[in-house]
Amino acid sequence: MNQQAIASILLLTVVGILSPGRRLRTKVQSAYSHVMRREYFQYTFIRATLNFFPTLPQDELSQAVDEWESSHGEKGEVFTRAEVVDFMIDIVGLNDTEPLGNWRILEPSCGHGDFLIPIVKCLLQKLAKDRNVPEPSALADMIVAFDIVKKNADETRNRVKKTLEAFNFSNKQANSLANQWVRHGDFLQANIAGVFTHVVGNPPYVRVENIPKTLLDAYRSQFHTMGDRADLYVPFFEKSLSLLENDGKLCFICTDRWTKNKYGRRLRKLISEKFSFDLFVDLYGSDAFKTKVLTYPAITLIRNRRPTATLLCHDPVLDVQLSQVIRQALLSGTTHEHPQLQFRKDVVDGEHPWLLGSADQVELVKKLEERFVPLENAGCKVYIGAATGNNEVFIVDKSVTLEKSRKLPVITASEIKTGEIKPRGRFIINTYDKDGVVDLSEHPLLEAHLTQYEDQLKERHVAKNSPSAWYKTIDRVYPERARRPKLMIPDIKSELTVVYEEGRFHPNNSIYYICSDEWDLHALRCVLISGIGILFVHTYTTKVANGFMRFQAQHLRRIRVPLWNSISHEMRSALIDAGKIGDRQRCAEIAARLYDLTSEEKELLSDC
Structure with a gap:
């Protein structure tokens, strides 16, 4: 500084x-x-x-906290299952194999002690094993735990006291430590001295509309990450991270929405710039909590050090064996080809959404799949452009003289990558007619061109399978499709690009394209670029290098749309107009009405 x-x-x-x-x-x-x-x-x-200088005087803030505590308002009290707690304590390094060193542990929202009691036991067992049980006064600063609800703090304090007594601490010693470790109060407003080696817990998931306005204003003024409609757990991340010592570790279980949506962008940027996002464990489909929740959580491990690759874990079975594998992977930097683990360097991307497989997006996709029909069931046919097997031979410019019937104007992905058609004046050779592969002897100009490359073309797999038709392209070229209006989509991109083409070009195999006799294509373009298209593709596609995605026919066909005849004339006009302009935000607004999305679902689309 x-x-x-x-x-x-x-x-x-x-x-x-x-x-x-x-x-x-x-x-x-x-x-x-x-x-x-x-x-x-x-x-x-x-x-x-x-x-020392909150937006409101401290007595007003304290009163607001007290009123919230005594109310029936939502406070994010969702408690974690024991096996999940044990897994997290293990992967964060609070286990029997890690050196004790100068452990100082923070639990910012202790609830009933689901994390704190195992942490206390781990600490005491470690001290006993090392034959280094100091005076109780030396342990007083080793653990700090908070809860805003007095009943929770009292219960946890009592459980800590009983745990200490089970390890032969006197009643007086146990009372003293429990009172010093467990604090009743608002963690976000508390003045906490020093830094911590470990922060572990389950921060409260309270939506912004359920936070009392007085406290919300104070939190927003104090925590930079709490912008837009950030939920309460976001400032818990920020403050907890600010209390980590160098190389300190934070391990939280909470919703993964902050990795994707708009309100998490400041937290993402903060972590991107100052921390290492070491681990992301996707718990989609798992019962991580003692009660049912609307959103599936994830376990994140963040470290106060220079950024490294992120270890991703999907569909886990949270047991000792997996935690040991993860710890070893984090130490060695390799997964040893474990099927559930993957290191990726492209996960953390500043304030942009992090591609991790959002449970909320999966839930929205399932909802849309139940309510609407697949693209092709709505009369929208998805095709792939023609593969030739040798573009240098089969894609030519106007300098190559051929029979007019044997060439068609061609378009490739590189010519539409900006979202506009920028043709290079090239043609694809058509080696087919309505009866199949053409007879070269009937097309002397074509024959003269292709025989120059006969040896080269015969090496192709398609030629070896059909030696007599060694000169044919891998895929058939369809002049009638070239003449049809179409929506063209490049295969590999970081975002969904949809280009309207009036019927002049034949796409090559780097492009997928959609034709329809039912849907207006401008209206369909509006839906696809609104966020609906990328939502489905991202859910089902396999990502390739540098965070790019494959926009293949099998994924595009999964997109759900209403039947065209079920859409009102007013809505049709709005879709068409927006699709022609191509304003993604406007398209998202119209699509949200078309699909009757909730405000949270609209936010998901805006992040796609």
Whole structure:
């Protein structure tokens, strides 16, 4: 941190503390946050000063917390199953094999102690094994746990006390440690000294509309990541990360929505720039919690060090064997070809959505699959362009003289990659007619061209299977399709590009294309670029290098649409107009009405 930044922070701190008015305190808070965003996490020694000048006076904030605690409002109390807790404690390194060192552990939302009790047991077992059981006073600062609900904090404190007594601590010693370790209060507003080697837990998942406005305003002014409609767990990430020591580890279980949607972009950017996103365990379909939840969670392991590749784990069975495999993979940097594990360097992508396989997106896809029909069932036929087996021979420019019936204007993916057609004036050779492969002797110009490359063409697999037709292209060329209006989609792209073509070109095999006698193609383009298309493709496709996706026919055919005759004339006109313009945001708005999406589902589309 440079001297100018330090001076700015100290000045703002003093002004903030001394300022009596709420408006001025808010402006100071905003300026402070701006400085911090530039110098983020180089300011551990002064981070706690934020709590000295909250947007509201401390007594008003405390009252707001008390009122929320005593209300029946949602507080994100979803508790984690024991096997999941054990798995997380193991992969974060709080296990028998890791050296004790200077462990200092934070549990920011302890609930009934589902994480804290196993952590305490692990710590005590480790001390006993090492034959290094210090005086209780030496343990007082080793664990910090919070809960905003007093009943939860009291219950956890009592469980900690019983656990300590089972390890031969006296009643007085157990009471003292339990009271020091477990704190009743708002973690986000608490002034916490020092840093931690490990942060483990299940942060509360409370939607923004369920957070009292007074507290919401305070959280938003204090935590930069809590923008847009960020849920409560987002600032829990931010504050917990800010309390990690160098090489410290955070392991949370919560919804994975922040990795994809708009409100998580600031958190993604923060992690991208300052941390290593070491592990993502997708728990889609797993019963990770003691009660049913609407969104499936994921386990994330984030480390305060330079970024490395991310280890992805899908469809896991959370047991000791898998946790050991994951720990070994994280240490060695290799998965040893474990079928459930994959290292990827392209996961973390700044504030952009991270391609991890969102459970929310999968749920939306399933919902749409139940309500609408596949693309081809709605009269929209998906084709693939013609593969030749040798483009240098079969794709030619106007300098090659051929019979007019033997060539068609061709378009390739590179000519539409920008979203506009930029043809190079080339042609694809047509070696077929209505009866099949043509007779070369009837087309002397074609024969003269192809016989120059006879030896080369005969080496192709298609030629070896049909020696007498050694000159044919792999795929048949269809002049009637070239003359039809179509939507063209490049095969490999990082986003879904859909280009309308009026009927002049034949696509080659780097392009998939859609023709329809029922749907207006401009209207269909609106649906595809609205986010609906990429939603389905991303769910089903296999990603290739550099985060690109394959927009293949098998994936495009999975896209669900309404039947054209079920759509009102007003909606048809809106779809057509938006599709012609190609404004993705406008298309997303119209498609949301067409598919009757909820606000959360609209947000998913906006992130596609």
